[in-house]
Amino acid sequence: MDAADMGQDLERVLLTEEQIGTRLDALAGEIDADYAGRELLLVGVLKGAVMVMADLARRLHCPVEMDWMAVSSYGAGTTSSGVVRILKDLDTDLTGRHVLIVEDIIDSGLTLSWLLANLRSRGAASVEIATLLRKPEAAKVDVEVRYVGFDIPTEFVVGYGLDYAEKYRNLPFVGTLAPHVYSD
Template sequence: MRSEMEQDILKVLVTEEQLRERIAEMGEILYDRFHDKKPLFLSVLKGSFVFMADLVRACQVKSDVEFIAVSSYQNATTSSGRVQITHDLQQDITGRHLIIVEDILDSGNTLAFLKEYFLTKGAASITIVTLLDKPARRAKAITADLAGFVVPDEFVVGYGLDYAQQYRNVPYIGVLKPEVYTQQ
């Protein structure tokens, strides 16, 4: 496959095959937990859209999907700490079992904010599922209920994760070369 992004990747952290295998496992785990609850899969845009699509297919339960867009990075490489909702839910979640699908849990600012937000909106339960867990960056006391991979404190892109809205379509998780995001 041809790619004009390949030269910007320092190394592959999680391969396409590893992603497929782990997401299939995660789908089975979620099936066991939610097969009788008609959960609402809630994608945190934009980063989780690829993961969400694969995860929902891997978890064959009666469910529906919803999307919320938040911002805490504003094209930077670290979180500003301030979470802002840029696209809110389009349905009532009162009494619903939510599965929040996130691309990466690093500072925890976004997920701590969203968990509290959804509880105030009346969610029956909240399960946090993240593709990547980066505990070295945790600023808030929050953990995922289900995580795909633990990753080191490196700037990762691909499979939905971006830098300045680019690299989301890289089919694996890669470490971005520092010179790419330190250029002015």
């Protein structure tokens, strides 16, 4: 799927596939340096982080294991409900592990704040966060994020794993959705 396939649903491309790839290369370099000599467990947050986690993991040179967690504070709408539910828990014991949570986007920070506290309570040696996108102006709680791909404006974005009502995740870029799509 590309921009032409979206027709009038795409307002604009915010980040190109090339920009995302270049930034993931840089983030992988930072992560490799920070975790040199240590084993790293990447914890992807489903479903949005699938693209970020796959592409980031392939760029890393340090040994990694991967696990997935699904938590939800969204419905089919465009804003967080603030109520977190675990839909799929980890299969891995975190005791003594160095954990890097991989996110697609951080907006309010509510879900991530909850997730961070939850994973730290499981006995991990360290828990840090990497995200492709962050909306600083949308933050409702302060969450320390060690690796940030891009700070973006408070707009509803899709693509590269991000969806609206489960659509548009397979776009290779991040774009803004035309208001007519979600304003009925």
